[in-house]
Amino acid sequence: MEGELFSDDFRTTPYWQDIAPSVSVPKMELPCRIDVLVVGGGYTGLNAALQTAREGLETLVLDTEHPGWGCSMRNGGQVSTSIKLSFSKLVKRYGKDVATALCQEGQASLDYMHHLSDNEGLDLGLREVGRFHGAHKPHLYETLARESEAGHPVWNAQTFMVSRSEMASELGTDRYYGGIVYPHHCSIDVSRYHPSLLKAAQEAGALVKGNCAVLKIERSGNAFRIQTSEGILKAGKVILATNGYSGPLSPWHQRRIVPIGSYVIATEEIPEDTVDRLFPTDRILSDTRKLVYYYRLTPDRKRILFGGRVSLSETDPRSSALKLHRDMSALFPALSAVKISHAWMGFVGYTFDTLAHCGEDKGLYYAMGYCGSGVGMASYLGMRVGQKAAGTDTAPSAFERISNPTRPLYQGNPWFLAPSVLVYRLRDRIGI
Numbered sequence: 001m002e003g004e005l006f007s008d009d010f011r012t013t014p015y016w017q018d019i020a021p022s023v024s025v026p027k028m029e030l031p032c033r034i035d036v037l038v039v040g041g042g043y044t045g046l047n048a049a050l051q052t053a054r055e056g057l058e059t060l061v062l063d064t065e066h067p068g069w070g071c072s073m074r075n076g077g078q079v080s081t082s083i084k085l086s087f088s089k090l091v092k093r094y095g096k097d098v099a100t101a102l103c104q105e106g107q108a109s110l111d112y113m114h115h116l117s118d119n120e121g122l123d124l125g126l127r128e129v130g131r132f133h134g135a136h137k138p139h140l141y142e143t144l145a146r147e148s149e150a151g152h153p154v155w156n157a158q159t160f161m162v163s164r165s166e167m168a169s170e171l172g173t174d175r176y177y178g179g180i181v182y183p184h185h186c187s188i189d190v191s192r193y194h195p196s197l198l199k200a201a202q203e204a205g206a207l208v209k210g211n212c213a214v215l216k217i218e219r220s221g222n223a224f225r226i227q228t229s230e231g232i233l234k235a236g237k238v239i240l241a242t243n244g245y246s247g248p249l250s251p252w253h254q255r256r257i258v259p260i261g262s263y264v265i266a267t268e269e270i271p272e273d274t275v276d277r278l279f280p281t282d283r284i285l286s287d288t289r290k291l292v293y294y295y296r297l298t299p300d301r302k303r304i305l306f307g308g309r310v311s312l313s314e315t316d317p318r319s320s321a322l323k324l325h326r327d328m329s330a331l332f333p334a335l336s337a338v339k340i341s342h343a344w345m346g347f348v349g350y351t352f353d354t355l356a357h358c359g360e361d362k363g364l365y366y367a368m369g370y371c372g373s374g375v376g377m378a379s380y381l382g383m384r385v386g387q388k389a390a391g392t393d394t395a396p397s398a399f400e401r402i403s404n405p406t407r408p409l410y411q412g413n414p415w416f417l418a419p420s421v422l423v424y425r426l427r428d429r430i431g432i
């Protein structure tokens, strides 16, 4: 019975891979010496490389797998300001100045995606479709309404509420008690952004090499001695762009990143009238659960991508697919017989303060910890650390002004994940 939910051509690779244009990454020998080594070929690494290469620095991007293998070709393509904490929480924690600066950079990350699309000519498929964020409990609708009425002290949110009786104009489900719309949030076509970025970085002069893991980074005078799976090289500067895949390469960073699996399914193609009835807009979608569901239509409006965290511990995409399908069908009973064509997962990089971080230590730069919301922020902070390594950006980012916490005894193995998910599940049941 369960097997019937998988289409004949079901696969456990991201849907985006099937439709992505291919960009060739020429085979190359490892150079002996370069100015900047970028570790990781996702949004962070390539946006950084774009900047350093443009400044004439010899730049090499290395990835253990093929560039884009990580989250940057696995995500849901939802773009927000990436700041998850409320302004009042930020003020309480850091004071008004830093809180304001953090939110301004959240806005800057969203603006940067428009810049890439409009001024750099990258092919992102960026569309300002807005986000509908559903209230899964009645009192949470009231909380959202208060947020909407207060507005945002830093960015011009222009949010508006959709009551339960108006829901049909946004979404074909009666499972939400209304919701809020963030009209400036965007969607991208994930299949197009990374290939386009990769091409741009290469055209700017960056060398990109896949299937080459960086194994050790040691300081050597003013530079770095780098051990890779293909030999040794020297680098003047290093940019760490490994996010949720940050292993033991840098124990300091590993102790600050919590890798958490996020899971997605794509459905088989759905009849147009069903799509139009359930999804009358092209908005990106999420809800008030702590274990949030995030979903949307594919850019061609033929399938649904439905993602979330549905298991206590990490599991294989096939078993999580059935749970995601169950939860999607609970929201949209009309989809209960629709088959799953793809199921995949990836490791997002969480942090202990739910904020991204970037910084520098004597020529070693990093940006990571986007907490599952990194399409815009990884791109933006990648760009900024690239400019810092190139010496063209000397102003500190707000994310450098805050400490980057870890926890005693945490070495990179999130043993506390299952109990935390259980607590969140209970909180979601009650709505707290």
Ligand SMILES: Cc1cc2nc3c(=O)[nH]c(=O)nc-3n(C[C@H](O)[C@H](O)[C@H](O)COP(=O)(O)OP(=O)(O)OC[C@H]3O[C@@H](n4cnc5c(N)ncnc54)[C@H](O)[C@@H]3O)c2cc1C
Binding pocket: 039, 040, 041, 042, 043, 044, 045, 062, 063, 064, 065, 066, 067, 068, 069, 070, 071, 072, 073, 074, 075, 076, 077, 078, 079, 080, 212, 213, 214, 215, 241, 242, 243, 244, 245, 246, 247, 249, 262, 263, 264, 294, 307, 344, 345, 346, 347, 348, 349, 368, 370, 371, 372, 373, 374, 375, 376, 378
């Ligand atoms: C299922 C899923 C859905 C998501 N949906 C959204 C969404 O809708 N909106 C949103 O904003 N964010 C989303 N995200 C998060 C977003 O995709 C990431 O925050 C972003 O892609 C991070 O980019 P990155 O370049 O920092 O890391 P990645 O793209 O993960 O790249 C890191 C790279 O580093 C490489 N690497 C690691 N160690 C080494 C080493 N030692 N040597 C060489 N290479 C190494 C890895 O192979 C990997 O390719 C989602 C993530 C997942 C998994």
